[in-house]
Amino acid sequence: xxxxxxxxxxxxxxxxxxxxxxxxxxxxxxxxxxxxxxxxxxxxxxxxxxxxxxxxxxxxxxxxxxxxxxxxxxxxxxxxxxxxxxxxxxxxxxxxxxxxxxxxxxxxxxxxxxxxxxxxxxxxxxxxx
Numbered sequence: 001x002x003x004x005x006x007x008x009x010x011x012x013x014x015x016x017x018x019x020x021x022x023x024x025x026x027x028x029x030x031x032x033x034x035x036x037x038x039x040x041x042x043x044x045x046x047x048x049x050x051x052x053x054x055x056x057x058x059x060x061x062x063x064x065x066x067x068x069x070x071x072x073x074x075x076x077x078x079x080x081x082x083x084x085x086x087x088x089x090x091x092x093x094x095x096x097x098x099x100x101x102x103x104x105x106x107x108x109x110x111x112x113x114x115x116x117x118x119x120x121x122x123x124x125x126x127x128x129x
């Protein structure tokens with residue numbers, strides 16, 4: 001995941017200040033029942049459906065969210081950690097399943113920019129000269 005984010009940042013594939021949106025339905029490892037809970041939580045808290053791409057190369061600073069700053073105590077986040085906070089807020093009983101070290105739990109499959117996941121954006125870049 002870190003390499004995907006580095007590729008996106010280094011090549012400027014998402015402009016600084018662009019909006020990225022979260023789509024929990026894209027994550028294969030989240031049970032369907034939890035996806036429903038997350039969608040419902042996001043309906044009640046629409047300020048968490050999007051974040052701002054910072055282009056910041058420091059770890060944990062990829063996304064900016066003022067709403068996350070108010071609720072979770074920090075405004076700058078890695079894409080995975082911000083989604084993890086949303087998941088835990090929506091499904092607190094699932095804490096053990098959303099450890100950022102869990103295999104397959106990567107936000108590159110959940111956050112999108114202009115209809116493509118961060119993973120797809122990085123993969124397309126890898127195919128370019």
